Amino acid sequence: MAPKVLVSDKLSETAVQIFRDRGIDVDFLPDLGKDKDKLLEAIGQYDGLAIRSATKVTEKILEAATNLKVVGRAGIGVDNVDIPAASKKGVIVMNTPFGNSITTAEHAIAMMMAAARQIPEANASTHAGKWEKSRFMGVELTAKTLGLIGCGNIGSIVADRAIGLKMKVLAYDPFLSQERADKLGVTKVELDELLPKADFITLHVPMTEKTANILSKDALAKTKKGVRIVNCARGGLVDEEALAELLKSGHVAAAAFDVFAVEPAKENILFNLPNVVCTPHLGASTTEAQENVALQVAEQMSDYLMTGAVTNAINMPSITAEEAKVMGPWIKLAGHVGSFIGQMTDEPIKAINILYDGVASDMNTAALNASAIAGVLKEVIAEVNMVSAPVIAKERGIAISTTTQGKSGIFDGYIKMTVVTDKRERSIAGTVFSDGKPRFIQIKGINIDAEIGEHMLYTTNRDVPGIIGALGAAMGAHGVNIANFTLGRTKAGEDAIALMYLDQPMPAHVVEELEKTGLFQQVRPLEFEIA
Template identity: 60%
Template sequence: MTKPKVLISDKMDPNAARIFEERGCDVDVITGETPEELAARIGDYDGLAIRSSTKVTAAILDAATNLKVIGRAGIGVDNVDIPAASAKGVVVMNTPFGNSITTAEHAIAMIFALARQIPEANTRTQAGEWPKNAFMGVEVTGKTLGLIGAGNIGSIVAARAQGVRMKVIAYDPFLTPERAVEIGVEKVNLDDLLARADFITLHTPLTDETRNILSRENLAKTKQGVRIVNCARGGLIDEEALGDLLDSGHIAGAALDVFKTEPAKGSPLFGKPNFICTPHLGASTTEAQVNVALQVAEQMADYLVNGGVTNALNMPSLSAEEAPKLKPYMKLAESLGSLVGQLAHGNLTSIAIEREGAAAELSGKPIEGAVLAGLMRQYSDTVNMVNAPFLAKERGLDVRSIRHQREGAYNTLLRVTVGTENGDRSVAGTLFGSDAPRLVEIFGVRIEAELTGHMLYIVNEDAPGFIGRIGSLLGEAGINIGTFHLGRRETGGEAVLLLSVDQPIPESVVKQACALQDVKLVKPLAF
């Protein structure tokens, strides 16, 4: 039997190559090639192990005639064209938890550097000055640290901060009261965190929900003299507003390891008082580099030799026999999870996944993983069907999978119900013709719709003329409507409109829709 061939195209710990060889793969280590050179070579390989330097574009994938798996030693996969890889049937894996400790420690280091103004003091001392009286720092002991995001990395930061006697408060939509007690933090809302925190550190991915979470408006709500640290993702902070508030003295200091545009060679923050920056070093320690290299080699070798799938970003953990039958259910499950995740308000405490009819006869774990992946994707950009259950457990979510043998109105049905501080919210879907996923109920309202692309969800009073008003508004904004889906609880009562559009809906149009007569809620959706 021919051994699978693997190419390591970026610098990686040499033990990764050893693991591939020990597990039955032939491996070549060839780094620093141009895209043209890689395209000419890649057709010989079954696996490609990369870090951040290699760009796996559609052109590279077109030339990768034998490629079965791409393994990214690290979290981010911005350098991989995942849709193109999926179209080619290439599995894309990453190692989402291999550098958590390293990133958390970098954030803690930034907190201390800000508190004692270490970089500037070092520079002036080495320049021959002795500016002992120029730097009046602050103690971190007894200060309040505000975490925006209390997942894997955030919880490690909390533990380290508590070790130096900081009080830790946290804002995270998925943080349950039980999990907050477990990691020793106080769960708060965002406004409360902004008003109380002496230090704020971010540990959330960049999603539509978190983009610009520290906007100019929110930065203005912070406590006078706050210090802000971001070792998570660029784009979470309005950098121009941050610079203005550093100038004014409202913000006493800021430390960024990530920027909206990287490499950051012209940031408005450069030269600001008590501003510290590093060039995206959060994951850059010897230990982290070793961990992610070994993990990606183990995952890829297991897939190539045994067919095992771990931490895949574009496929579930499935056996070859289950995959064809489960595929349409996985799509339905992920869409329902994404829908309820985008629409449910308040902190989530539980999630129930119910299967009835034909769905009840299928394996529940892959369907559960798909629902959780759709749900958690609103809050994590590294989630997949393998690590989504771990992330849900980490946040203290009570996950239940329920199999009903009863016969209902549909031959097959999936129902997803989340518990929130505002009560339970439920959505349900079925398959048409055995392979076409459809939404059939949303929060108690019967409605039939395909969940795809960009959509707009509207709750309004059932009154004549509303459809014309919303149609005119979108038409005047140059937004083409693909489909209309209508439902209502009762005549003249609350109605639901779910429509698909050809492009993202600008925030200004959403605000205009909110102002229309009879409208209660407007929410853009993306699938």
């Protein structure tokens, strides 16, 4: 019996035909996704569900989807899909992470030009019959300096277009290697160097804990007088109130925003300012982009339903069903190992070296690699998944190497990751015990046995008396409960580490209190996805 797919949002007829051509029974009901009751009633008969943003795939919908095997989202955002509920039900969620890149980059360039030449205001004035030629004095892009905040997939396209316009491009991106910067023709800088030098600033980063409010009031104050700021990435990257004040004072000459902190943006402090260009989140809104992602999602879903091949899955590695049973805990371990290093590394990564020992060396190391690399990158790229991670690492010039070896120690197998930056090498190793639970077994060459929890605290120090007491006293004084406490050292009186599994997130003020004791070289809270 042929698999059956429901298309519940507006996909092109060409995309729908792909399903038919691949032998899949498809129902094209583009308005059904807006009616949650009718969708709930119908979903039980389908193996696949192809959507855009209108259909909300909730836990309730998934509970009723008794035959559903895959959800395909035409586009990158999957906020309208309950990923944990889908994972629990064994439903694969796919997206099309690179289909909108050119369109979004072109919109950023268009917004930059509109801000440079005051095109929307001049258009309105001319339509009103005013002919205010002397009022609209713009600036050229040629020979100006563009500051890119984020130089990944979209940012690198913007850089290429800007260089074609004879602009000088400065790029701030913690994961941009010097080799990649040289290839793109951009100058790699720190944020504090970019801000006072850029005539134009455009943002191309995801919304994460590290990037939220990256152009804060203090950062905006460091910008060059007359700067023009473009944001076609995510709302909340810029302090809108501080920007509005600087636009009114003339320090910021103009701004062009496609995204806002609260959307849909029916009102905003930036609205109606004469030197601000606004569009309603149009970054991906071109005929070509919408067609591309529709065709991609139809191909991906067809491949999975007909052959079992998995592409661009958010919640599943690219492995066979047989491999998944054995590899599940090791996939999680690889992600935790990568996440540990990703949270500890603040400078650009040049290389990632992964060693697989013993039983781990006989597994699908490509899938393990993908999980480990995704763990590293997710700290700065929210949308990264196991399929896109190797591609993004390659784009950013990060060299990936893999080594396998037979059983070499007391463990049946382990995974060891080493990350190389211009400043240091950092390594961590982990294994999976017979209970199926991942453990960290070595950090910085120091042997430990640490259970991995959602909330953890990592410290480094000299091996001196008083460390355990200081940590225990600080936690006790602020009501932070320690579930597991692991210590390790090179030798007496030398380098030592502590890794604690906590019952709740580590408060920032407690971290500051520990840092002020002078006992620790590093005090770093860590968070891991355990589910």
